Amino acid sequence: RVCEHCIESLPEMEILSDMWKEKITFIGINIDDEKSWKKFSQKNIKWINLNDPKEAFGLYIRYKANGIPFYVLVTPDGRISDICHG
Numbered sequence: 001r002v003c004e005h006c007i008e009s010l011p012e013m014e015i016l017s018d019m020w021k022e023k024i025t026f027i028g029i030n031i032d033d034e035k036s037w038k039k040f041s042q043k044n045i046k047w048i049n050l051n052d053p054k055e056a057f058g059l060y061i062r063y064k065a066n067g068i069p070f071y072v073l074v075t076p077d078g079r080i081s082d083i084c085h086g
Helices: 004-019 034-041
Strands: 025-030 048-051 070-074 080-085
Touching (some): 004 025, 025 034
Parallel strands (some): 025 048
16 A cells, blocks of 8 residues: 555645755655555656665665655765655
8 A cells, every 4th residue: 555645745746856956966765565556656756766675674774764655865976965755
C-alpha cells in the first residue's frame, strides 16, 4: 500500500523540485514494499525516488528519519544540504 502522506506531498514536491532543480537534487527514500514503490514511482515524479529494501532499518535509520515522506536534498557538488521528513 502506498503511503497517503507521500501521495499528498506530490504537488508540493513537484513545485519545489522544479523551482530548485539548478541548486538542489531531491532524493526521496521510500520504505514501502517493492511493488508499492514501483507503482508510486510510475506517477509523474521529477526527482530521484529510491526504494530502501531494508525498509526502516536501512537508509531511513541511517539518516535519522522520523517521518514520511522522507527526502535528502543534495547540492550540485554532492553535499547533503538538508534532510526533510513528514
